[in-house]
Amino acid sequence: MQHKHAPRPLPLFLSLVGDVARDDPALARRALAGLARYGEAKRDPLPPGHSAVASVRGASLRDLGGNGSTVVLIPSLINPPLVLNLPGASLAEALVGQHRVLLVDWGFAGPRAEIDLGGHVEQLLMPLLMALGEPVALAGYCLGGTMALAASNLAPVTRVATLAAPWDFDQYPREGRTALGALWQQSEPTARALGVLPTEVLQAAFWSLDPRGIVAKYARLADEPEGSVALARFVTLEDWANDGEPLPLPAARELIEALFIDNQPGNGKWRVGGAIIRPDTVPALHFTAKADHIVPAASAPPGERHAVSAGHVGMIVGSRARESLHRPLLNFLA
Template identity: 60%
Template sequence: MTRTPKPEASLPEADSALQHKHAPRPLPLFLELVRIVSETRPQLASKALDGLALYEQAERARQRPERPAIARVGGTSLRDCGGSGAPVVLIPSLINPPHVLDLDDNTSLAAAIAQGGRRSLLLDWGTADDRAELDLAGHIERLLLPLIGQLGERPALVGYCLGGTMAIAAANLAPVERVATLAAPWRFARYPDAGRKSLLTLWNSARPVAIRLEALPMEVLQSAFWSMDPERTVAKFAAFAELDPHGDKARRFVTLEDWANEGEALPYPAARALIEQLFEQDLPGRGEWRVGGRAISDRLSCLSFHITASGDRITPAATAPAGETVQLDAGHVGMIVGSARHRLHQLLQQFLAA
């Protein structure tokens, strides 16, 4: 059994000497996970270090050009991903960059929606500095809803992870055509007790740093994600070491790991609301989460549909909102960019056409 190290919150500059340009963030914690795994599985740990070296040295593909913005509120925008017809707004999480929904030509969910006969619009939250004073409700009230209002017609909303939670809130407050969520949590009390307690412990440790920085560094949230399955975090780098470095699987691994390590800091008010109001108090699940002066419900008056993943540790299927649900045999990110994406695209296109 792998022991999980207690995550330690520290100022980002404290780790800078140990943080390479291309490496898991925070690198010191990753190396500690490898050390712990080495006590019982030395070959796996050794192979993971090989994978880490290969990841650091891997060639990076040229970044896709930024999609044009068709609407803006401050530093937040809707980016046009093509297509015609009624608009679909893709709402990513606040925690990681939005381009996981438009990663490349082979995996892009945004492109799949455009090809399905809809206008595909990807929400880009912009930099954390531009949203520093906003809590979760503020992101919905002052950014998401005004952008929806600029469209001039009712859009469908498709929200991924926390973006799905926010999509449901928006649908309580603005006329939308329908809502689909992908790996979106709503009933936070259904997270494993140990995971919630660990997150709260981490938050209590990190909070003085977050107050000082006016933001929660992404390294803190990454530490929480890794603690859910530390051996799996190590094992994926060991598996990467076995791949053809010039093959599609290796290139996708590099792209995804870069994405996972590029996240913006979370504005302090949003981080506090996420951890205290959602994870600790489960206000959404209890029907007590207030946005725009109203208690928000997951029982929507418009069509709704939820897709979960059986192997998802970040958003367990049990936490999904009420309503029609389909579960895919995938993980939290794999459902978006892995082989399960084909079924996800099919399900979404059917729902959007209904």
């Protein structure tokens, strides 16, 4: 029997549908029909994993191939690294023609359960980069871009590209930061007991930023013909979004309290390894997504920016990523 998939957490999704479509029963029916399409859709097997060239406490550097100067791709801690090497829309594949491409795989949360956000840079990312024995370029997505800038203060890095990465957290809507703080207060006792912030809590935080958009995308799915490229892409990306590791408690606390609430990076007060982290220690280019509901474009690090007409995930995997992201990124890395 085929395994059925559902958004995680499903009760919250159903609550969103009820709230958003309270006065629009047709929208509610289509969103639930889209949910059924997602759950019953056929899944293609994931591509085989790539070999690791270095490993530290469960985190590793995966060798994606290529020749030339080395570029290390750094994903967020919150979702799996697959989005940077997605079949049919691979950022890594676009870079392989001109560079040796390595991908950070943070691994399972257990081996890093006692490490805060800065510790992931200092104790995991730094040793992985130092194991290469050469200066490298970094390209970090979402929180991975924030961490890439921290690493550029501590490791031999030639340049950094950030992709929809937050830095000035004061640029997030005030109500969103307030809601996140309240969610953290409610969730912290459970997270403390578990030692991790469950993925369901993180998903709830993301959904709260754009509840109408979440319901609308499932409603659109109801109209997709069977076997369409759009349906397959939706399933792959939604599985990716629902398949992240929980966030180690110290990392969750630093992310929410030090970054989102206190805005230590934007205020020039974020310390990693005893050093104040600056965003301008090496040449950098910051890609922003104009329709980003997860990381507002205005929150990007200071410096040169390149705006992409897409959303937070679409900038990475969208049909226009080759022209809007891959080409200017290759020019910058060259």
